[in-house]
Amino acid sequence: MTGAVESSPPRRTRIQLEKRELILEAALEVFSTNGFRGSTIDQIAEAAGMSKPNLLYYFRRKEDIHETLMQRLLDTWLAPLRELDDIGDPLTELRSYIRRKLEMARDFPRESRLFANEILQGAPRIMPMLEGELKTLVDEKANVIKGWMRAGKIARTDPWHLIFSIWATTQHYADFDVQVRAVLGPDRGGDGRFEDAARFLEQLFIDGLKPKG
Amino acid sequence: MTGAVESSPPRRTRIQLEKRELILEAALEVFSTNGFRGSTIDQIAEAAGMSKPNLLYYFRRKEDIHETLMQRLLDTWLAPLRELDDIGDPLTELRSYIRRKLEMARDFPRESRLFANEILQGAPRIMPMLEGELKTLVDEKANVIKGWMRAGKIARTDPWHLIFSIWATTQHYADFDVQVRAVLGPDRGGDGRFEDAARFLEQLFIDGLKPKG
DNA sequence: CTAACGTTTGTCCAACCGGTCAAAAATTTG
DNA sequence: CAAATTTTTGACCGGTTGGACAAACGTTAG
Incomplete structure (x- = not known):
């Protein structure tokens, strides 16, 4: 096609x-x-x-610009997940994945919003990539995470939804930036908000994933 | 104005x-x-x-339709948070807030996407409401949550970012629905995905919020 | 029936928008 | 320098879009 x-x-x-x-x-x-x-x-x-x-x-054509932009975006966008590897300590790996994703939301908010716009409208231009490259990558990493669960390194839960929740919470700070700023107000809505978010997310995810015992 | x-x-x-x-x-x-x-x-x-x-x-005018839609949306959209109250058990209160928000993502995905679209584009039409009504409500509920923390009922963390993370994770299933479906595939991307999400989120948040010991 | 009022539609317009084109301007090459 | 090539622009075009308007249609009350 x-x-x-x-x-x-x-x-x-x-x-x-x-x-x-x-x-x-x-x-x-x-x-x-x-x-x-x-x-x-x-x-x-x-x-x-x-x-x-x-x-x-x-x-x-106008669409050529958008297409070129989208192709570049996808490579850099999935880089953090690609780095998630089986070599280190599971909890440390997940923590740094979350940190990398949050840094991308901070440093590349426009890319995040471009992506969000595309998905919101039904992903008309990148659907094949979602069902192909993205799904393959996520399935692969989900299996890595499953291995960690079987080995008792992290709590048992759904790896796919875990990845979704990391995407959602981190990208929220780029996509919903105006709302975050408005709610936090001028005092806490400044540059420090990403530090606060990083601290919060680490606590939320790690304590929730830590194996009991 | x-x-x-x-x-x-x-x-x-x-x-x-x-x-x-x-x-x-x-x-x-x-x-x-x-x-x-x-x-x-x-x-x-x-x-x-x-x-x-x-x-x-x-x-x-076209804008009148959008404006009317937006005004109605905001009332129903904040209803779940308004219900978050100080009367019950804190962990139960939070759990049911998460459930209500997830149910809204499932039952009113169009409203969620309408809202997301507006915020993504810088909230040109509802900024005053974000800085006013919304901020007031969130600050109020953040104080309720702070009380729970002081009382040792839940772990100490940032209440504002906690609320953000609940918004992000639940609305993700409406706003990024096509991505979620594409990644989960035809098998797991069906109706059951909301049950799976509910189970996962409950585990993530509750275990992460449970006071130590 | 008929006058008054509420509803519906065909027609039209001006602004906007994506894209073309030929010609001018700038740059590179010999 | 001059020829060839690349870059830039003003003018233009056809299609779309938000919106106006008056005339037609329907309904209801006296």
Whole structure:
């Protein structure tokens, strides 16, 4: 279906590489705050400091920008989960996974919102990837976690829902940032809120996962 | 600013009440899956089984529909938290709050997604409510929880972030439903997933909150 | 029946939006 | 320098969208 293989990556000049980068940066900003349909090419062009036809010289269609953005996103987005490995102490592994995810929510909130927007609208453009690459990765890591449970290293529970809950709690601080700030108020809604969140989440997850005894 | 007080609620015939209800139902469906800008009046009108000008006879502007929808949403959305009270056993109170929130994600996913869409885009239309009504309610309940902590009924932690984590984990099953289904696959992604989620969340939160010893 | 009122729709419009195109401007190459 | 190539832009186009409007239709009360 969408299998149009780019047989040879199109040759690009230095200017093209730079301008494409500029556009993608601007588009990330615009798409993540307005959604795909809510964003106009003009907005992106203005944010990138160029005219609309000029932008369309680098990306032929609006959807091409979004697609490129999404492809890049997914690689970096799943990196923390890929790092979750069987070599260290289970509780330490999970704790650092949670920390890495929370750091991504802090450092890449726009990417998180871009992803959330896409999923919220039914993931029309990345569904195959969810059912393929993502499912495979999660199943694999769920099995790792199951091994830890069998070995008595962490409490027995559902590994898939455990992963969901880590995603939900950490991404919440990027996706629902305005709500978090509004509720915490000007005092506690500042930069320190991620430290507080990290402390809280560690306590919640670790104490809940610690094997009894 | 927006303080146009509706001095007298406009008199409405039976037909008007019914048709407005029909439109709001259709609009909830359309807005929650396409976002505000991604939805057209025509789509809503078609979903409500009437012509566009006819719809505009009942709601003068597209934004009026969205606003009405949002006002209704907020009341029902905060109901579970309002019920969180100081009268029962703290752990039981929290457990049933989590259950109620998860039930809302299951029974009203469209409302959840409508809300998520609004927050994701910076909450342009409900910011005052977040800083006012919502913050007040959360602060109040956070103090209740603090009391439980002081009394040694639950582990000491940050009540605000505890509430955030309950929101995040439960709403995740509505907002990220397609992802959850895709990852769980056709076998486990069916109706039973909410039972599994309920079991998991109960274990995660309660065991993590249980006072030591 | 008929006048008054409430409801519905076809038609129209102006603004917006994604995208094209040809020509101008800038840059690179020989 | 001049030719070739790449980059930039103004003007334009067709389709969509939110919304206005008047005329038609339906309903109800006198």
